Amino acid sequence: MVQKELAVEASRLTTEPYLASRHFFQVKEQIEKTSIFDIIRMMPKGGILHLHDSSIAPLDWVIKNLTYLPNLYTKKREGSVPREFQFSQTPLSAEEGWENVAHLRAIEKEYTCNDASIQICNKSFEEILMSELSLVTPDPYNTYKSENVIWNKFGDYFSTISGLRNSLETAEMYLLKALEDLYDDGVQYAELRDGDLFDANGTDITDDYMRLVDRVVNEFQMTHPDFLGIKFILTGSRAFSEQRMQQQVDRIIERTKKFPDLVKGFDMDAHEDVYHKIRFYLDELIRNDTSDLPFFFHAGETAWTQGADMNLVDAVLLNASRIGHGFAALKHPKVMETIREQGIVIEVQPLSNQVLGFVNDMRNHPASHFIANNDRICISSDDFALWGALPLSHDFYMAFMGLGSSKDDLRLLKQLAINSIKFSTMTQAEKIDAMHKWQWRWTVFIDEVITKYHLL
Amino acid sequence: MVQKELAVEASRLTTEPYLASRHFFQVKEQIEKTSIFDIIRMMPKGGILHLHDSSIAPLDWVIKNLTYLPNLYTKKREGSVPREFQFSQTPLSAEEGWENVAHLRAIEKEYTCNDASIQICNKSFEEILMSELSLVTPDPYNTYKSENVIWNKFGDYFSTISGLRNSLETAEMYLLKALEDLYDDGVQYAELRDGDLFDANGTDITDDYMRLVDRVVNEFQMTHPDFLGIKFILTGSRAFSEQRMQQQVDRIIERTKKFPDLVKGFDMDAHEDVYHKIRFYLDELIRNDTSDLPFFFHAGETAWTQGADMNLVDAVLLNASRIGHGFAALKHPKVMETIREQGIVIEVQPLSNQVLGFVNDMRNHPASHFIANNDRICISSDDFALWGALPLSHDFYMAFMGLGSSKDDLRLLKQLAINSIKFSTMTQAEKIDAMHKWQWRWTVFIDEVITKYHLL
Numbered sequence: 001m002v003q004k005e006l007a008v009e010a011s012r013l014t015t016e017p018y019l020a021s022r023h024f025f026q027v028k029e030q031i032e033k034t035s036i037f038d039i040i041r042m043m044p045k046g047g048i049l050h051l052h053d054s055s056i057a058p059l060d061w062v063i064k065n066l067t068y069l070p071n072l073y074t075k076k077r078e079g080s081v082p083r084e085f086q087f088s089q090t091p092l093s094a095e096e097g098w099e100n101v102a103h104l105r106a107i108e109k110e111y112t113c114n115d116a117s118i119q120i121c122n123k124s125f126e127e128i129l130m131s132e133l134s135l136v137t138p139d140p141y142n143t144y145k146s147e148n149v150i151w152n153k154f155g156d157y158f159s160t161i162s163g164l165r166n167s168l169e170t171a172e173m174y175l176l177k178a179l180e181d182l183y184d185d186g187v188q189y190a191e192l193r194d195g196d197l198f199d200a201n202g203t204d205i206t207d208d209y210m211r212l213v214d215r216v217v218n219e220f221q222m223t224h225p226d227f228l229g230i231k232f233i234l235t236g237s238r239a240f241s242e243q244r245m246q247q248q249v250d251r252i253i254e255r256t257k258k259f260p261d262l263v264k265g266f267d268m269d270a271h272e273d274v275y276h277k278i279r280f281y282l283d284e285l286i287r288n289d290t291s292d293l294p295f296f297f298h299a300g301e302t303a304w305t306q307g308a309d310m311n312l313v314d315a316v317l318l319n320a321s322r323i324g325h326g327f328a329a330l331k332h333p334k335v336m337e338t339i340r341e342q343g344i345v346i347e348v349q350p351l352s353n354q355v356l357g358f359v360n361d362m363r364n365h366p367a368s369h370f371i372a373n374n375d376r377i378c379i380s381s382d383d384f385a386l387w388g389a390l391p392l393s394h395d396f397y398m399a400f401m402g403l404g405s406s407k408d409d410l411r412l413l414k415q416l417a418i419n420s421i422k423f424s425t426m427t428q429a430e431k432i433d434a435m436h437k438w439q440w441r442w443t444v445f446i447d448e449v450i451t452k453y454h455l456l
Numbered sequence: 457m458v459q460k461e462l463a464v465e466a467s468r469l470t471t472e473p474y475l476a477s478r479h480f481f482q483v484k485e486q487i488e489k490t491s492i493f494d495i496i497r498m499m500p501k502g503g504i505l506h507l508h509d510s511s512i513a514p515l516d517w518v519i520k521n522l523t524y525l526p527n528l529y530t531k532k533r534e535g536s537v538p539r540e541f542q543f544s545q546t547p548l549s550a551e552e553g554w555e556n557v558a559h560l561r562a563i564e565k566e567y568t569c570n571d572a573s574i575q576i577c578n579k580s581f582e583e584i585l586m587s588e589l590s591l592v593t594p595d596p597y598n599t600y601k602s603e604n605v606i607w608n609k610f611g612d613y614f615s616t617i618s619g620l621r622n623s624l625e626t627a628e629m630y631l632l633k634a635l636e637d638l639y640d641d642g643v644q645y646a647e648l649r650d651g652d653l654f655d656a657n658g659t660d661i662t663d664d665y666m667r668l669v670d671r672v673v674n675e676f677q678m679t680h681p682d683f684l685g686i687k688f689i690l691t692g693s694r695a696f697s698e699q700r701m702q703q704q705v706d707r708i709i710e711r712t713k714k715f716p717d718l719v720k721g722f723d724m725d726a727h728e729d730v731y732h733k734i735r736f737y738l739d740e741l742i743r744n745d746t747s748d749l750p751f752f753f754h755a756g757e758t759a760w761t762q763g764a765d766m767n768l769v770d771a772v773l774l775n776a777s778r779i780g781h782g783f784a785a786l787k788h789p790k791v792m793e794t795i796r797e798q799g800i801v802i803e804v805q806p807l808s809n810q811v812l813g814f815v816n817d818m819r820n821h822p823a824s825h826f827i828a829n830n831d832r833i834c835i836s837s838d839d840f841a842l843w844g845a846l847p848l849s850h851d852f853y854m855a856f857m858g859l860g861s862s863k864d865d866l867r868l869l870k871q872l873a874i875n876s877i878k879f880s881t882m883t884q885a886e887k888i889d890a891m892h893k894w895q896w897r898w899t900v901f902i903d904e905v906i907t908k909y910h911l912l
Binding site for chain 1: 601788816821825863
């Protein structure tokens with residue numbers, strides 16, 4: 001393993017670009033050809049502690065499955081969001097711009113295909129959908145000249161996907177695909193942010209969704225007994241009014257009581273540089289009945305100073321157990337000191353930070369300093385589906401090759417996997433069981449690597 | 457001033473790229489249009505403590521002046537260095553590929569011009585020279601896909617320029633142009649790395665060059681009495697053999713004795729990731745007669761860990777007064793602690809680090825953490841001529857807008873100017889005089905800004 005790392009390291013002396021120093025979109029295929037990536041793919045990585053539940057299935061799967069379901073309508077929109085989707089038993093108004101997706105595909109077939117196969121005909125519609133949903137582009141530096149350009153597109157995705165997975169039926173299909181992919185990628189556990197589900201009429205079906213998740217995960221565990229489960233950190237948006245955040249806190253407290261094994265805390269998300277800071281909601285967050293509500297704040301997901309990074313101060317003051325991103329923490333020596341003293345865990349998301357414009361060369365990611373300093377971190381993947389990554393392998397590759405030192409070896413990867421269990425919201429008993437199940441897979445993994453790479 | 461900073465800061469909320477977050481080559485013109493840059497241009501910035509003496513005059517000046525001198529020959533070369541120059545009273549061998557530059561220009565005129573003016577005819581030859589010498593390109597991310605690509609071109613420059621300023625006559629022209637530009641840019645003092653001069657026959661004319669610099673600076677001070685002077689930190693290359701480094705240390709010790717007011721210490725340079733580490737030369741550096749030789753090491757100019765960054769450990773152990781770049785220092789908590797305890801100064805070179813591929817978005821430059829932590833730093837510009845920057849204004853802009861916090865104001869700029877005097881190799885008496893001369897210009901500057909921007 002160390003030998004392989006050193007082999008790739010030779011790029012230091014050549015003019016070959018070092019993969020972990022370049023933008024993911026430009027080197028993904030090259031990364032996937034390396035033996036280090038192959039080994040990381042095989043590795044049992046523990047859990048993902050920071051993942052948003054509407055971006056966990058691959059976009060090509062979404063397009064090939066959810067958009068082929070019957071009774072789906074789509075409407076192109078003015079403004080930034082390119083299109084919305086809605087399932088409806090009764091046809092939606094053509095006057096309001098709604099078009100039946102199946103009909104759209106048939107028309108396109110007539111227009112462009114004549115005798116060619118449907119698959120080829122549909123390609124261009126699917127390509128359009130893909131380009132609308134995915135953040136991938138061959139020239140990211142020139143396509144996304146500022147953070148806001150990509151954040152706007154990022155936000156659009158969530159508006160579009162919500163019409164495709166806002167029923168228990170499609171949410172179940174979506175979740176099941178995600179579970180399969182997580183498991184295939186060596187991920188045994190996930191903590192999902194967001195978690196709310198509203199149907200097409202705006203009715204809150206989150207309770208039903210929680211029960212569904214519980215059932216689907218249980219069924220999945222029947223066939224995958226070493227899968228450890230899913231938990232939720234329910235989330236409000238920084239775009240909420242104070243009143244709406246108040247209601248959200250109420251709802252989440254209620255759900256932590258109703259689903260104590262499943263719902264583990266509260267977070268708030270959305271582009272920190274643009275929307276309200278944590279302090280805007282202080283009255284809503286500090287109440288008698290929030291004293292038992294564990295906080296997990298997105299904070300310091302910013303390259304700026306003296307702005308959104310002030311969320312770090314509030315996250316620490318509000319006793320957050322973990323901080324999402326914490327990208328700016330090093331710029332605040334006092335905050336960093338407190339994070340270290342209080343053992344607060346930073347959820348590091350290498351690819352998310354790169355794709356969303358916070359860092360280019362991974363070796364300059366602040367987490368390279370966290371790792372050098374033995375800080376408490378875990379590696380997550382935030383919204384991997386949007387940038388065409390696997391659930392955790394690409395982020396682990398970047399952590400291993402970009403954030404860790406050149407001399408960090410398998411022990412770094414192992415520690416990161418252990419961290420993901422140790423710093424999770426699982427109970428002590430669950431963690432002991434989880435460590436056993438992970439340890440067993442780790443032993444198998446080591447054997448497999450030794451065999452495959454003839455290391456003995 | 458603060459208001460202006462906040463005005464530019466509005467880019468946080470728009471899709472306009474934040475200038476200090478983009479590559480200098482792509483935003484230089486926009487930066488130059490801002491009032492913040494205008495004010496930084498006017499500002500007396502103290503001194504530059506890290507500057508290489510063969511890259512301190514603008515390349516267009518070099519081409520328009522040095523390459524128009526008579527008896528200049530040029531030869532295109534195989535391999536990486538595109539061409540070399542040599543002045544010679546007797547014609548150089550055409551069989552060996554030498555061509556007279558004036559003749560080349562005349563031929564080109566015949567070929568391409570007919571009746572057009574010489575200026576236009578020569579343009580293409582000058583454009584070729586510029587593209588060979590300059591690192592500037594409109595699409596740096598795609599042009600320079602790895603650090604080594606740009607470092608090779610960077611190295612080629614020094615080979616090419618050496619043929620143009622290797623006589624006392626051309627070195628004087630070059631130096632005088634540099635002094636004028638430094639002074640115009642509000643720079644009152646410079647410490648030059650390298651300093652060796654060998655003529656076309658390979659004869660060491662460094663002593664003569666030192667005397668020349670002394671005379672030229674004295675003459676310059678007649679007409680610019682608040683110019684504080686030039687000092688040298690003579691430098692060996694990391695590409696040297698141990699034996700050659702031994703000789704270089706001998707030469708430099710000799711010159712510190714011969715020119716005690718001018719030659720202030722020893723450094724070693726060249727691409728750290730590729731050439732020898734400091735430790736390779738330990739025997740040559742630790743000798744009885746080096747105990748009085750002040751060390752100023754380039755160290756940690758790397759995005760890697762556990763490689764060239766080990767130079768940081770040696771620089772600290774060898775009691776370097778200042779460290780050139782120190783880009784990787786934060787990845788070594790113990791080294792950083794020692795740097796802080798011992799008050800070692802880090803020479804930060806924002807644009808150099810960006811152009812040479814160590815950092816993209818300035819807000820991720822490790823020096824943003826140094827500034828947040830009140831570490832002892834100075835801002836220099838390394839080899840500004842190669843990337844078409846002014847001697848210090850563009851680097852100060854990047855430091856102010858990219859490295860400092862959004863709320864850092866004029867006091868940051870003032871502190872950086874003060875640091876450049878305080879941390880220089882000037883004697884105590886010289887520093888007192890320097891502070892007076894800088895303070896006087898600072899007062900004038902504040903008055904000028906108030907008048908120009910109607911701040912009263």
